[in-house]
Amino acid sequence: xxxxxxxxxxPGDGEQQPPSYGSQxxxYGAQxxxYGSQxxxYGSQxxxYGSQxxxYGSQxxxYGSQxxxYGQQPYGQAYYAPSYPKNGLAVWSLVLxxxxxxxxxPLSSIPGAILGHLALKANxxxxxxxxxxxxAGTIVSWVSLVLSILGGILFFATGAFDEFMTGxxxxxxx
Numbered sequence: 149x150x151x152x153x154x155x156x157x158x159p160g161d162g163e164q165q166p167p168s169y170g171s172q173x174x175x176y177g178a179q180x181x182x183y184g185s186q187x188x189x190y191g192s193q194x195x196x197y198g199s200q201x202x203x204y205g206s207q208x209x210x211y212g213s214q215x216x217x218y219g220q221q222p223y224g225q226a227y228y229a230p231s232y233p234k235n236g237l238a239v240w241s242l243v244l245x246x247x248x249x250x251x252x253x254p255l256s257s258i259p260g261a262i263l264g265h266l267a268l269k270a271n272x273x274x275x276x277x278x279x280x281x282x283x284a285g286t287i288v289s290w291v292s293l294v295l296s297i298l299g300g301i302l303f304f305a306t307g308a309f310d311e312f313m314t315g316x317x318x319x320x321x322x
Contacts, residue, residue: 234276237267241285248292257296260289 244260264286270276303309 232276232278234267234270235278237263237270238276238278238282238285241267241289242281243285245285245288245292248289248296253296254293257289257292260285261293264289 241260241264244256244263248254248257248260264282267276267282268279268286271279271282276282
């Protein structure tokens with residue numbers, strides 16, 4: 149008599165092992181299943197010839213379920229947020245606005261204001277999503293431009309320009 153722990157012993161007393169459901173005898177020349185793959189569920193039909201296999205990681209739809217509505221992501225597929233191609237306008241607007249305060253004055257505040265307005269327009273059309281950054285770049289650019297103009301007016305009105313030119317000519321002469 150064989151013990152149940154002996155894998156090489158045939159079943160005793162005429163008992164037969166019940167066949168596992170869904171298993172069929174292998175056919176000659178068939179490829180073995182891939183390592184780690186799960187067998188198809190019992191009663192499932194093989195895919196039609198020429199059809200695409202399901203996407204990796206996707207789940208088959210439940211029996212009787214409706215397909216997803218137009219525009220919705222089906223179950224198991226990744227969702228990617230839409231990319232906004234015009235977000236760089238607002239960033240550059242703010243960068244140019246800060247540069248205008250540091251050293252360039254109207255040379256960078258004018259392009260900063262233009263880019264800020266373009267970024268606000270793109271935001272209103274739904275092509276960008278950083279309205280606050282665009283608004284900050286526009287405001288800072290306009291403030292920098294106004295301060296640059298006022299500084300230039302004060303520079304000429306107070307006579308500082310004459311003193312500057314006198315000092316400049318003295319430095320060039322000797």
